Amino acid sequence: MKVGLIGTGYMGYPMAEKLLEAGYELVVYNRTSDKAVSLSDKGAVVCETFKEACSLSKIILLMLSDFNAIKSLMDQIDLRSLEGKQIVQMSTIAPDESINLFEQLRAYDVDYVEAPVLGSIPQIKEKSLIVLFGGSQQKLKRLNKIFKSFAKKIEHIGKVGDAAAMKLALNQLIVGLTTVFSMSLGYVRASGLEVEKFMDIVRGSSLNATTFDKKFNNYQNRKYDNPNFPLKHLLKDLNLILDAFGRKSINIETLTGIQKVLEQGVESGLGELDYSALYEIVHANTPVNNSPSTDKRISDKR
Numbered sequence: 001m002k003v004g005l006i007g008t009g010y011m012g013y014p015m016a017e018k019l020l021e022a023g024y025e026l027v028v029y030n031r032t033s034d035k036a037v038s039l040s041d042k043g044a045v046v047c048e049t050f051k052e053a054c055s056l057s058k059i060i061l062l063m064l065s066d067f068n069a070i071k072s073l074m075d076q077i078d079l080r081s082l083e084g085k086q087i088v089q090m091s092t093i094a095p096d097e098s099i100n101l102f103e104q105l106r107a108y109d110v111d112y113v114e115a116p117v118l119g120s121i122p123q124i125k126e127k128s129l130i131v132l133f134g135g136s137q138q139k140l141k142r143l144n145k146i147f148k149s150f151a152k153k154i155e156h157i158g159k160v161g162d163a164a165a166m167k168l169a170l171n172q173l174i175v176g177l178t179t180v181f182s183m184s185l186g187y188v189r190a191s192g193l194e195v196e197k198f199m200d201i202v203r204g205s206s207l208n209a210t211t212f213d214k215k216f217n218n219y220q221n222r223k224y225d226n227p228n229f230p231l232k233h234l235l236k237d238l239n240l241i242l243d244a245f246g247r248k249s250i251n252i253e254t255l256t257g258i259q260k261v262l263e264q265g266v267e268s269g270l271g272e273l274d275y276s277a278l279y280e281i282v283h284a285n286t287p288v289n290n291s292p293s294t295d296k297r298i299s300d301k302r
């Protein structure tokens with residue numbers, strides 16, 4: 001069975017390698033062909049166009065930046081040509097966007113399921129990614145072996161839209177934990193306190209999250225040039241989270257502050273770096289004086 005993989009970026013490329021290792025006949029396409037071409041040495045058929053990749057595959061995995069990327073590719077083809085094929089949407093997109101694709105494709109008898117993932121490049125390499133599946137149990141059963149090429153856990157979340165929603169709930173934790181940890185670490189360093197002592201206390205307490213240690217060296221060395229997940233995608237996800245959470249009447253005030261931090265990061269050229277580079281905005285090398293002004297507090301009292 002020929003499997004197509006569309007998008008050989010940070011995630012798609014190692015996923016393609018794992019599918020080839022597992023023995024799948026793989027067809028790949030990437031808008032910037034340079035990023036896909038070396039997969040032909042590993043046994044993949046590298047296509048020049050999205051149309052060609054779709055025509056050669058029965059099951060088509062999408063691992064693209066966002067909804068706009070998916071739409072712009074879909075706009076290049078006649079959707080009737082996808083009839084009878086299985087689209088597996090694995091990018092992080094909003095629940096509404098996923099449902100929109102599902103409905104649009106259903107009109108052409110194209111089967112659409114969603115399977116966003118938790119984990120990054122190291123987890124693909126270790127085959128320990130977590131796949132969140134939105135679609136019927138029966139379809140999951142058919143796709144299970146493909147997912148097993150790079151994943152350890154495959155969770156059936158519910159119908160199309162549910163897995164996308166679960167993914168946003170999980171990514172909100174990445175956004176939130178990274179930002180609040182950066183603030184405390186920045187404060188400890190700026191106060192001249194012992195960073196290792198701070199970390200020992202955190203690690204030995206119920207406050208700990210393994211993600212703190214995962215990025216610790218990046219913060220310590222202020223180096224973020226080996227990204228698994230770039231800051232620009234974290235901002236993309238936060239914008240999806242703000243919209244989706246807001247629609248469910250979750251108070252998003254805290255997140256709008258973090259949105260400003262991430263926007264500032266992207267505007268100042270950190271977008272392509274690892275998302276932990278948000279530390280540079282939270283605790284800049286050149287301190288930003290944003291403490292409440294003493295003069296103001298005095299004048300308020302008067």
Ligand SMILES: NC(=O)c1ccc[n+]([C@@H]2O[C@H](COP(=O)([O-])OP(=O)(O)OC[C@H]3O[C@@H](n4cnc5c(N)ncnc54)[C@H](OP(=O)(O)O)[C@@H]3O)[C@@H](O)[C@H]2O)c1
Binds near residue numbers: 011031066070
């Ligand atoms: N990286 C992670 O750790 C991670 C983890 C979990 C989920 N995700 C999600 O997985 C998805 C892929 O992430 P990634 O890190 O692999 O991103 P990436 O390296 O930036 O790759 C994005 C892919 O989308 C393509 N693309 C973007 N805009 C396009 C357009 N208008 N038309 C056609 N193709 C377009 C890119 O093609 P070009 O090469 O031509 O730009 C590339 O193939 C994202 O939704 C991300 O949020 C990422």
